[in-house]
Amino acid sequence: MQLKYWANKILGYNGPPASMDFELAETEEEQQSASQTGQEENVPASKSRQHKIRKPRKTGPAGDKGDAGGTGDAANQPGGTGAGDNPEQSKPGAAPQEIQVALETNRKIIARLFNLPINKDVIVREFTLSTEPPVPAFLVFIDGMADTKLINNSILQPLMLLTNLESGQGIRPDTCTNVLQRHLPSNQVEKLTLFKDVVTQVLSGATAIFFDGCSYAISAETKGFPFRGVDTARTEQVVQGPQEGFVENLRSNTALVRRIIHSEQLITEYLEVGARNNNNVAIMYLADLTNPALVQEVKRRIRGIKTDYLAESGVLEELIEDHPLSLMPQIIKTERPDRVSSMLLEGKVAIIVDNTPFVMLVPGLLFDFLHSSEDHYVRFSNGIWLRVIRLFAVFLTILLPAFYVAIATFHQEMIPTDLLLSIAAAREMVPFPTIVEILLMELSFELVREAGVRVPGIIGPTLGIVGTLILGQAAVAASIVSPILIIIVAVTGLSSYAIPNYAAAFGFRFMRFVFIFLAAALGFFGISSGLFIMLCLLLNMKSFGVPYLAPVSPKTASSHDLIIRFPAWQQENRPDYQQTLDTRRQPELSRGWVTRQSAKPRGNKANSEGD
Incomplete structure (x- = not known):
């Protein structure tokens, strides 16, 4: 009703106050005239009937009196939910109380917590246990989040038709235990003593069951909400290797990881983030391998988040990373x-x-963003070549346009004479300076890139290629830019696509514009100054306590999987900068068949001689 009142007030509705649950109080003159019969006709017009509008009475979100969460008689019942008993419980999101023994009290509290009967997708099903005498009960679930067939077959049918409990004069304390242990074939059941836990379970897709005379509720696993099936990884496609990717369902994602790592030491812990949406966050690690200090730091940061709504992992990333700027x-x-x-x-x-x-995976270091899953699925020589190309692509993405601006503006003497004359002839009709020319083309390329991502369907890649070609050709024909600049911008764009991590590639692309301005202002001195500042910033960065440039700085033991990837049989140790509990990945002699191969012919020869 309060929601209706404020909606009418905003819309300018001036209906009668009684329709908005206000009380009309009589004035003193009205009370005096009511005690005298026939006196109302003689009242002067100046003292005619007047009303004072009192403040609206506090009612629950359910609305009218007599409804769940309303005022009046419900407030006088034991454990009632009237607003007069506890005003804090009338507010949405107030701290719930413990589950009561009286079934009707629990039903009213559930109705108030879930705003019934306003909420149409919250289902409360009342039923009776087949005992002598019968025991009333009810269950609550959310339509669309829970599997109704599972509720019918695993909860309602066993309790209504198949139970054979003797309750005597009333439900005994062990009756709920018998129901929990013998008559609920659900694979996951749990006792709940707080309404807060009941709300959390129901909002997650479970079904809560309440019994008359039982001081706790039973939560049964009945999740049945729709979700996308396992599909290919769309942003990290590989030529060789597994093709499946994660989905939006938490349980499916943890199962995909467990399907690969068959170890009882793989731990999955659940945390909740968000005061309003209570989004589930899972933390996975190997108990006998991962540094315990790292695990505790991850849990400490996640538990320290205070927010109403956690939409996606990108929001959580900004809330827990060391250097958010x-x-x-x-x-x-x-x-x-x-x-x-x-x-x-x-x-x-x-x-x-x-x-x-x-x-998300932590800690994330600089060289981790240059690695791809495909590096481990191809021969080590091919993996080395791919990583060298990516490292070269990083330098081209950051510095190639800046080098062109510096040379064309300050250091023309470094260009060979023939090339200098060719560049000068190409730029003869260009009306803009070099900095404006390159910024115009870089921004145009970024615009085409973003448009290609946002255009739906298969039109996006086509738009990116065709748009770039058309814009470049038209710009050269109109003498807005020089042909060599088109080549530089195209090579820079291709280099940024070669970086396997999207977030790292975006950071390198942003750095490119910083170095362009430094080169336009100070030439090579500006570029060298920018590189020095960037290196100092990277050296000062950490990811969950681990230096960002490890194992290069600080220098640790040589890693066989940094830039140069050694063969799989030579990668005996794990990276030591994470201080894992087990630093040994495999023995030095991982190919045991090599030593047995030479012994096998001798054994066969001896056997043949014996025969």
Whole structure:
């Protein structure tokens, strides 16, 4: 009713106050005239009947008196939910109380908590246990979040038709226990003593069951909400290797990881973030491998988040990373279960947020963003070549346009004479300086890139390629830019696409514009100054306590999987900068068949001689 009142007030509705649950109080003159019969006709017009509008009475969200959560008789009942007993419980989101023994009291509290009967998708089903005498009960679930067939077959049918409990004069304390242990075939059941836990379970898709005379409720696992099936990884496609990717369902994502790592030491812990949406966050790690200090730090940061709503893993990333203002990411995000599994076996911690297909891995260091899952599925020589190309692409993405601006503006003597004359002839008709020319083309390329991402369907890649070609050709024909600049912008754009991590590539692209301005202002001195400042910032960064440039700075033991990827049989140790509990990945002699191969012919020869 309060919601209706404020809606009418905003819309300017001036209906009668009684329709908005106000009380009309009589004035003193009215009370005196009411005691005298026939006196109302003689009252002067100046003292005619007047009304004072009192403040609206406090009613529950259910609305009228007599409804669940209303005032009046319900406030006088034991354990009632009237607003006069406890005003704090009349507010939505107030701290719930403990579950009561009286079934009717629990029903009214549930109605108030879920705003019944306003909420049409919250279902309260009353039924009776088949005992002598019968015991009333009810269950509550959300239509669309719970599987109704599972509720009918695993809860209602056993309790209404198949139970054979003797309750005597009333329900005995062990009756609820018998129901829990013998008559609920659900695979996950739990006792709940607080309404707060009941609300959390029901909003997650479970079904809560209340019995008359029982001081706790029973939660049964009945999740049945729709979700997207396992599909290919769309942002991290590989030529060789697994093709499946994470989905928006938390349980499916944890199952995809467990399907790869068959170990009882793989731990999955659940936390809740968000005061209003209570989004589930899973933390996965290997108990006998991961540094316990890293696990505790991850849980400490997540538990320390105070927010109403957690929409996606990107929001959580900003809330827990060490340097939120940095251009470079400090947390790895991936949608590939195989990559998550391999990094868990390296000692990292996986953070999985419900309703998002991207899983976070910490700590995330600079060289981790240059690695791809495909590096481990191809021959080590091919993996080395791919990583060298990516490292070269990083330098081209950041510095190639800046080098062109510096040379064309300040250091023309570094260009060979023939090339200098060719560049000068190409720029003869261009009316803009070099800095304006390159900024115009870079911004145009970024515009085409963003438009290609946002255009739905298969039109996006086509739009990106065709748009770039048309814009470049038209710009050269109109003498707005020089042809060599088109080549530089195209090579820079292709280099940014070669970086496997989207967040890291975006950071490098932003740095490119910073270096362009430095080169336009100071030439090579500006570029060198920018590189020095960038290196100092990277050296000062950490990700969950681990230096961002490890294992290069600080220098630790040589890693066989940094830039140069050694063969799989030579990668005996894990990276030591994470201080894992088990630093040994495999023995030095992992190919045991090599030593047995030479002994096998001798054994066969001896056997043949014996025969």
